[in-house]
Amino acid sequence: MRILWNGEVLEEFTPSKGIREGDPLSPYIFVLCIERLSQLISAACDHQFWKPIKLNKDGPALSHLCFADDLILFAEADVQQAKIINKVLEEFCKSSGKKVNNEKTRIFFSNNVGHTIREEISNSLNFSRTDDLGKYLGVPILHSKVSKDTYKNVINKMNSRLNNWKASALSLAGRTTLVKSILSSLPSYTIQTAILPTNTCNLIDRKCINFLWGDTEQTKKVHILSWDKINKPKVSGGLGLRHAKDVNHSFMMKLGWGLIANKDSLWARVLRSKYKCRSDILPRVNRKSSMSNLWKEIVSAWHDIERNSIWRIGDGSQIKFWEHNWVPNLGSLQQHTTQVISLGDLESSLMNFLNVSGDWDEDKLKEWLPESTVKRIMAMAPPSPWKKADCIAWANTYDGCFSLKSAYKSITEVQSPLDRVFKLIWNRKGPEREIRASNSVEPPPKHYLKLNVDGSLYAHNSNAACEGLQIANTNGFQKIVVESDSWSAINFIKEGCSSAHPCNTLIDDIRILARRLQSVIWNHTLREGNMVADLLAKKGQKLPVGLHIFDVPLPDLSYVLFLDCSGVPRVKIVENCFEYTLKIGLLSGYATDGTVEKCTDTDNVTCVSLQLKDWDVKV
Numbered sequence: 001m002r003i004l005w006n007g008e009v010l011e012e013f014t015p016s017k018g019i020r021e022g023d024p025l026s027p028y029i030f031v032l033c034i035e036r037l038s039q040l041i042s043a044a045c046d047h048q049f050w051k052p053i054k055l056n057k058d059g060p061a062l063s064h065l066c067f068a069d070d071l072i073l074f075a076e077a078d079v080q081q082a083k084i085i086n087k088v089l090e091e092f093c094k095s096s097g098k099k100v101n102n103e104k105t106r107i108f109f110s111n112n113v114g115h116t117i118r119e120e121i122s123n124s125l126n127f128s129r130t131d132d133l134g135k136y137l138g139v140p141i142l143h144s145k146v147s148k149d150t151y152k153n154v155i156n157k158m159n160s161r162l163n164n165w166k167a168s169a170l171s172l173a174g175r176t177t178l179v180k181s182i183l184s185s186l187p188s189y190t191i192q193t194a195i196l197p198t199n200t201c202n203l204i205d206r207k208c209i210n211f212l213w214g215d216t217e218q219t220k221k222v223h224i225l226s227w228d229k230i231n232k233p234k235v236s237g238g239l240g241l242r243h244a245k246d247v248n249h250s251f252m253m254k255l256g257w258g259l260i261a262n263k264d265s266l267w268a269r270v271l272r273s274k275y276k277c278r279s280d281i282l283p284r285v286n287r288k289s290s291m292s293n294l295w296k297e298i299v300s301a302w303h304d305i306e307r308n309s310i311w312r313i314g315d316g317s318q319i320k321f322w323e324h325n326w327v328p329n330l331g332s333l334q335q336h337t338t339q340v341i342s343l344g345d346l347e348s349s350l351m352n353f354l355n356v357s358g359d360w361d362e363d364k365l366k367e368w369l370p371e372s373t374v375k376r377i378m379a380m381a382p383p384s385p386w387k388k389a390d391c392i393a394w395a396n397t398y399d400g401c402f403s404l405k406s407a408y409k410s411i412t413e414v415q416s417p418l419d420r421v422f423k424l425i426w427n428r429k430g431p432e433r434e435i436r437a438s439n440s441v442e443p444p445p446k447h448y449l450k451l452n453v454d455g456s457l458y459a460h461n462s463n464a465a466c467e468g469l470q471i472a473n474t475n476g477f478q479k480i481v482v483e484s485d486s487w488s489a490i491n492f493i494k495e496g497c498s499s500a501h502p503c504n505t506l507i508d509d510i511r512i513l514a515r516r517l518q519s520v521i522w523n524h525t526l527r528e529g530n531m532v533a534d535l536l537a538k539k540g541q542k543l544p545v546g547l548h549i550f551d552v553p554l555p556d557l558s559y560v561l562f563l564d565c566s567g568v569p570r571v572k573i574v575e576n577c578f579e580y581t582l583k584i585g586l587l588s589g590y591a592t593d594g595t596v597e598k599c600t601d602t603d604n605v606t607c608v609s610l611q612l613k614d615w616d617v618k619v
Helices: 025-046 079-096 117-127 152-163 170-179 198-214 244-261 265-276 293-307 362-368 371-378 402-412 420-426 461-474 487-495 504-515 531-540 555-566
Strands: 064-067 070-073 104-109 129-130 309-313 393-394 433-437 449-453 477-484 517-526 571-577 579-586 592-597 609-612 614-619
Touching: 025 064, 025 070, 025 079, 079 117, 104 117, 104 555, 117 129, 152 198, 170 198, 170 309, 198 244, 198 293, 244 293, 244 402, 265 293, 293 309, 293 402, 402 579, 449 531, 461 477, 461 504, 487 504, 531 555
Parallel strands: 104 129, 449 477, 477 517
Antiparallel strands: 064 070, 309 393, 433 571, 571 579, 579 592, 609 614
16 A cells, blocks of 8 residues: 655555554545545456446446445446456455345346346355345435335334423423424435325324324323314414425435436436436426336426526526516516417517617517516616526525525415414514614725616516626726625625625626726625615605616705715614614704605614704604
C-alpha cells in the first residue's frame, strides 16, 4: 500500500494492524476498498467480459450498486458470467484482505431464467437462491402486489412507542407535541419511496387520534373534534397535524419532481429510458399496461406536479406561449385569451410575441389578452438568444426549489381556507412594544447619482432597477448608487440566484447593464427611507403599461419629498407584533402632529409619546 501525501507518493508498506471498531477512519477505509471493487467491475465491463443488464435498449447499463456495506451486482444469467463474477471477487479479496460472506449473500433470478441455469449458476457462485430480496436500506424491495401486510412493520413500530407512553399522564398539548414530532413521523422514511395502502394510512391516523384524545385499550374517550378538523393548519382552526395519505402523496410528488430536477441521475435515466419519457426537460409520464410499483406511484402524483410547476424564461426556445404555465399565478394563457385560438397559433412560442427590438410586442399582446394579463407579461424580462436555456421551477416556493411543505400545502389549501381570527391568535406573542426610528434619506457620495427603486404588484424591484439603469446609461451617468427597501433584490444582484428563481433573467439583465457603467453601488434601506419610490410604484399600478417619466414632481409626492429634503426620520412602532408606520409632520422645526398611515390586524391604536432629537413626538 502507498499513501499520496501532499501530491507526493510515499514508500510502499504493508499494513500489520487493524482498526478498532468505531474508529472515525473505518468508514473512509471501507469506501476506499469498495472503490477498488468498483474499478475492477468497470474494467471488466469495458473489456466486455462482464455483461451488465439494461432495462431498455437505449437505457444505461447497470453492473453494480454500492451504498455503505450493501452491494448489488447485476449481470446476465449465464454460467460464463458467473465465472467472471467469481474471478473479480477473488481478485478483490486477494488485494484487500476481505472475504465474501456466503451466508448473507443471495442470488435473485428474473422470471424468464430456467430452473437448470439457476442451479448451475448457484453452484458456480456457491450462493443461495432467493425469490424475495427483502429490504435494501430499510425499505422493502417489492416483487408482487402490495397489501396491508407489506408494511405492517410500520404499525408495529408505532405500537411499540405507544406501549411506552402513558396518555393519562400528559396534557392535550403534550400529547399533541408527541403526535406531531414522533408518532406521525415514524412512517416518514418508508413512505418516501412507496405508496402505503389506504388501510395502512387510515390505521396510522387512527392511532394518532386515539392517543391524542387519551384512548387506551381499556377506556375510550370522547373525541370532541373530528380528525379532519384537527388536521387543518393552525391558521385555519386546526392543530397542524397531517393526514398520512396526504403526506405520502407529497413524497410521491417529490419523487416525480426528481425526474425533472435530477434528470441526469442514474435512477432518473433508468426510469426515463424504460418508460420512454423522451429527453425533454418535462418528461412524458403515462400509465403503462405493465409497470413497476415505483412508476405507479409517480404516475399517481404527476398531475399535481404539472399543476404546480412553472417555466422560467431563458432563451425562449422551449416555452409555448399558450400551452405552458410561464406567467406566475395565471396558469395556461389559453384560459385568459379574449379570442379563439387556432391550432396553428396554439403552437406559438414566446418569440412570436416580440417586436423587432427584442422587447414584448405590447400591441399584439393587447389583441389577445386583457389589460391585467398584459401588465404581468410586460413586467417580465423577455426571452433572448444569449440567455440560458428555459427551465422548469416549482411554482409554490419563492426560490423555485421543491419543498415537501409547499407540496402538502398545495394538496390541502383548497380544503383549509385561511381564518384571520386563528391567524391572529397564533401570531400573538404577548404585550411587547418596540419603538424604532428609521434612517432618513442619505445623500449619495460625491460625483454619484442616486437611484431609488421599488416594486409593485406587477413588477419586481429588480425590474425597476433595470429600467433605471437604462435611463442612467442613456443620459450619460456613469456613477450610480441604487437603493431599494428589498433586501432580497439587493442580495440577488450582488450574489446571484438559481436559474429556477423567477428573478433570474432580470438579474442577468441588470448585471449586463451595470457592467456598462463605470461604478454601481447597491444599497439596502428601510421602507421609510424609500417612500418616494414606494409611492411611485403604487401609483404605477393605475397607469397604462409602459415607461412613464415625470419632469415635475407629482402632487402626491410633494409632502414626502419635503420630508426627505428636510432630513426628518420616520418612526416605526412595533407593538404586539403589529407594525404601525407613523408619518411625522414638520412645522417650525418641531414635529407636532403624527397620523397613523397603516394599521394591521387591529383597530386599537395605542397613544405613544417619545423624545426624538429636538422634536417632541406625540401620536
